[in-house]
Amino acid sequence: MNIPRILFSAPSSGTGKTTVTCGFLSALKYRNQNVVSYKCGPDYIDTLFHSNVLNVNCYNIDTFLMGEKNVINLFCQNAFEKQIAVIEGVMGYYDGIGGISTDSSTYHIASLTKTPVILVVNAKGMSLSIVALLKGFMEYQKQSYIKGVILNDVSEMHYQTLKKLIEKELPLQVYGYLPLKQEFALKSRHLGLITPQQTEHLQQKMYLLSKQMEKTIQIDEILELAKTAEPLPFVPQNIPKQIQKCRIAVAKDDAFCFYYEDNIQYLKQYGCDIQYFSPLHHKTLPTNIHGLILGGGYPELYAKQLSENTTMIKSIQCEINKGLPVYAECGGFLYLHETLEDMQGKEYTMLGVIKAKAVKGERLKQFGYVTLCAKQNTLLCDKGECIPAHEFHYWQSTNNGNAFDAVKPLSQKKWQCVHSVGNVFAGFPHIHFYGNTNIADNFIKLCCTQVKKS
Structure with a gap:
């Protein structure tokens, strides 16, 4: 090509x-x-x-x-x-x-x-x-x-x-x-x-x-x-038809804006109807949704505004309690906490799904490329399965989760991370779906089970 x-x-x-x-x-x-x-x-x-x-x-x-x-x-x-x-x-x-x-x-x-x-x-x-x-x-x-x-x-x-x-x-x-x-x-x-x-x-x-x-x-x-660049080999993807379509709400505004475009395209290619919404400005989640994605960003800059949008908080809490599948990364993970500190260290109430506090750190602690190794069967992958990922965050959690070991490449350093409890998969690591497509495929399957229930 x-x-x-x-x-x-x-x-x-x-x-x-x-x-x-x-x-x-x-x-x-x-x-x-x-x-x-x-x-x-x-x-x-x-x-x-x-x-x-x-x-x-x-x-x-x-x-x-x-x-x-x-x-x-x-x-x-x-x-x-x-x-x-x-x-x-x-x-x-x-x-x-x-x-x-x-x-x-x-x-x-x-x-x-x-x-x-x-x-x-x-x-x-x-x-x-x-x-x-x-x-x-x-x-x-x-x-x-x-x-x-x-x-x-x-x-x-x-x-x-x-x-x-x-x-x-x-x-x-x-x-x-x-x-x-x-x-x-x-x-x-x-x-x-x-x-x-x-x-x-x-x-x-x-x-x-x-x-x-x-x-x-x-x-x-x-x-x-x-124009002098030589041709590249290209093998088009074979996208199987997704028989059962689903509707996924994706948080997207100034607080939540970190998404790999290929991840969104992957979901769309497999039949997912992406509904963007703003936790900052909208009052409730989109209607008739079957899954929720909370991406990374800067929620700490908007902690007061997020906390004051109580109707959105209640809407998300209600759907999660009903069993709505949730995938959250970094900033989205912080939003799921009981409280979140802003830039000045002031604490604000968040969703309360993760029983922990999100606090301002003084420096980067866990950051860079990691390989996530599942220590147990999780919502989106089986025990022993591995996922390439990336972390970069100053804010810390009083409970990082323990579903995975995050192992640094070319290093012996590792730590525990990610919550996979019930219908919630959440943690600091950012994942590109093409690194392990089972993550996206299993999330889509979970969302499709919600379609059958509705």
Whole structure:
């Protein structure tokens, strides 16, 4: 399958690759290009930026969470009939599992998808050293896929000097630069970049950024580079017909906004009618539902508002008590607690389904990739079954659950997590359904049993 594509990466985090990626996507939008975007790794927030800029879905690609075969197939499936696929890297280009491997790194994705790579380098305060830096990245792996560089935070005069140095010394093309301008800056929060809903005048920022990209980035030449990507093998999925359809309510608002788009698409492909609702603003759950999904996000920022929406709390409590199947991750897990502390440490009443308190932590404790190993038969999988997952949270629970052991890759570190009690499956880990489709399939089956009861 021929897919013109480009990947923006960087030597490290914080160099401006999200700014460059979003600016490039915005510029393509104003050129009326039919684009699909991707984010390497488990990150939710950058995908929200991509979606907000493009007003289309953005997909995560992660070899640990999805497996190599699924990465290629889903990449091709989601890029079908698009003019170009744009991929944003994660962390530094070669940074993978445990910080000691290239597995699940941006480089791993580039080599798997055979995608040309442009490094975004913050060149402020650098001169000839930038050549040594780039040479090291190009030669660290025999086939690095690195074809070019964009310089960030430099003046036009300094850019011209660096461009001549780089192109004289290395077989790399310099595709332009971005000057240091505060109007392009994207603020951060405890989970990384803030969400698009919280960014002031985002569309105006992206418009100005796209105009700057047109002036100082060689967009046409990047598009030509994207066309040099070689064809990929694509095996279309065989989706069996779901005889019994079900209706699943999915929490989606500023408090609950972390979802892998492929997870939602998986449910839809298997006949699920997705009904979005807002625990912040709506008074009750959607009617005639057969399952409930509470995703991650920032409920701690909206603890007071969530607590004061008592009609929604009662509506959810009532349906859960009736046996409604519930799947909750991270922020959704916190919402199920008896109480939740806000950013100032003030405690608010929540759903009370999990008999525990959600409290503000001082630092990250359990985070990163894990393999979940079921210690017992659970609501969604059998004892001994394993699921690749990811954790990243500052808030802690006084009762993490004990249905699974979470085991860190390339490490002996592990901890207990996840509640699987009755009709509720809830915990901190984020799961990509393609990592173990039994999770989604079993949840769908549970929801379908509710259809028969209704």
